[in-house]
Amino acid sequence: MQAAVPPSDPAAGFGFQSVAHIEAGIGALARLGELAAGFAPPQAAPVAMLVTDPGVRGAGLLEPALQALREQGYRTEVYDHVVADPSEQVVLQACAQAREAGAGVVIGFGGGSSMDVAKITACLAHPHNALQLAQLYGVESVRARRLPLLQVPTTAGTGSEVTRVAIVTTGASTKSGIVNRALLADAVLLDAQLTRALPAAVTAATGIDAMVHAIEAYTSARRKNPLSDMLAREALRLLGANLLRAVGHGDDLQARESMLRGAMLAGMAFDNAPVAAVHALAYPLGGLHHLPHGLSNALVLPHVLRFNAEAAATQYAELARELLPGQDGDTTQRAQAMIEHMAGLCAGSGLPTRLRDCGIERAGLALLAREAMGQQRLLQNNPRPLLEADALAIYEAAF
Ligand SMILES: NC(=O)c1ccc[n+]([C@@H]2O[C@H](COP(=O)([O-])OP(=O)(O)OC[C@H]3O[C@@H](n4cnc5c(N)ncnc54)[C@H](O)[C@@H]3O)[C@@H](O)[C@H]2O)c1
Ligand SMILES: [Fe+2]
Numbered sequence: 001m002q003a004a005v006p007p008s009d010p011a012a013g014f015g016f017q018s019v020a021h022i023e024a025g026i027g028a029l030a031r032l033g034e035l036a037a038g039f040a041p042p043q044a045a046p047v048a049m050l051v052t053d054p055g056v057r058g059a060g061l062l063e064p065a066l067q068a069l070r071e072q073g074y075r076t077e078v079y080d081h082v083v084a085d086p087s088e089q090v091v092l093q094a095c096a097q098a099r100e101a102g103a104g105v106v107i108g109f110g111g112g113s114s115m116d117v118a119k120i121t122a123c124l125a126h127p128h129n130a131l132q133l134a135q136l137y138g139v140e141s142v143r144a145r146r147l148p149l150l151q152v153p154t155t156a157g158t159g160s161e162v163t164r165v166a167i168v169t170t171g172a173s174t175k176s177g178i179v180n181r182a183l184l185a186d187a188v189l190l191d192a193q194l195t196r197a198l199p200a201a202v203t204a205a206t207g208i209d210a211m212v213h214a215i216e217a218y219t220s221a222r223r224k225n226p227l228s229d230m231l232a233r234e235a236l237r238l239l240g241a242n243l244l245r246a247v248g249h250g251d252d253l254q255a256r257e258s259m260l261r262g263a264m265l266a267g268m269a270f271d272n273a274p275v276a277a278v279h280a281l282a283y284p285l286g287g288l289h290h291l292p293h294g295l296s297n298a299l300v301l302p303h304v305l306r307f308n309a310e311a312a313a314t315q316y317a318e319l320a321r322e323l324l325p326g327q328d329g330d331t332t333q334r335a336q337a338m339i340e341h342m343a344g345l346c347a348g349s350g351l352p353t354r355l356r357d358c359g360i361e362r363a364g365l366a367l368l369a370r371e372a373m374g375q376q377r378l379l380q381n382n383p384r385p386l387l388e389a390d391a392l393a394i395y396e397a398a399f
Helices: 028-037 054-058 062-071 088-101 112-124 200-218 226-248 253-272 277-289 293-308 313-323 331-348 362-372 388-398
Strands: 021-024 047-051 075-079 105-110 149-153 165-169 175-179 187-190
Touching: 021 028, 021 253, 028 062, 028 105, 028 149, 028 187, 047 062, 047 088, 047 112, 054 105, 062 075, 062 105, 075 088, 088 112, 088 165, 105 112, 112 149, 112 165, 149 253, 175 277, 187 253, 200 226, 200 253, 200 277, 200 293, 200 313, 200 331, 226 253, 226 313, 226 331, 277 293, 277 362, 277 388, 293 331, 293 388, 313 331, 362 388
Parallel strands: 021 187, 047 075, 047 105, 105 149, 149 187
Antiparallel strands: 165 175
């Protein structure tokens, strides 16, 4: 029996939270200092700490941000050793540096990795918090205070700038999540100019990640609500219309801006209506094979959508309106068209489409399927129950 997505019941009520303050626009980075001063005036909190990675620094993005902070009267401190899928060691290093420098405001400046480290740094470096990192893992496991926190994304993907989530690599192949309202930023600054130098492969992978957030939020079996639906639909419209353009013509600022905005809207959606099986099956690919988060999602996406096709037909058909305006046909036909369109976007964006092309052996698929079963927190949100045998069949289809 397939469990269809429950229809939204107007009498059921819902909850929704997100970041309260967003500044968006081409050139908005020049207002970073002013924005920070609204939460941590430099007279009271003179040190502003930026958390970033060497790739972002190498792309020459840092200096204008630091200048905007200095012009406002801040002394600046930079932690630029974040790596993809940051480890506990990286997180603790950033926290120690923030404490030592007496940081009064923390700014995440980069992709999901940098923004996630910034979130935890803002919590653990608060002078009156005696918290240890281990206490933060889990869902709202502790009430944490934090330093003022601003987020400036330089990829259009994770939506981490507007989520309460941070992911830390805690072992050779394991990641632990922190979901805590303290991780929700005070303000977000979106400036598409920052994403102009993003390489095509990162643009493609992060863009597909954002689209998956929108699709999975829209079909989530739990906490799907009128606001998350609206955000997911608009996110998918923006991302779907601009992904290939942003990949092929990285200097098209309009396409970049649509991607950045779409990724943020998708982040707002899935922070309230959580993601499901695509992410559950993507995580073992990242954990065991160190594939980038967005690529892992892209590899399993078409196959999970096909698995869900019947249970989520109505929702997929509704999303087809955003991706393929003018598409005719009944619900089943429009749902199919949406699924094949997403498969086409994954392939058309230049990403590998088969596990075998990413260094994965057929003999390793059973372990992936077993690991995916550990992601029950995500699997419970899937529109159709998914067992280990289903996971294996999906990995085989993706092989
Ligand atoms: N907090 C959340 O809600 C959430 C959700 C999903 C994933 N994540 C986490 O986010 C991370 C993935 O984030 P990501 O996909 O944004 O990648 P990333 O932050 O790891 O960055 C990927 C690469 O892109 C480079 N880069 C970033 N911006 C650039 C720019 N503008 N120009 C040139 N190079 C640039 C970086 O240097 C890095 O090498 C993972 O750690 C994942 O676990 C978090
Ligand atoms: Fe994701």
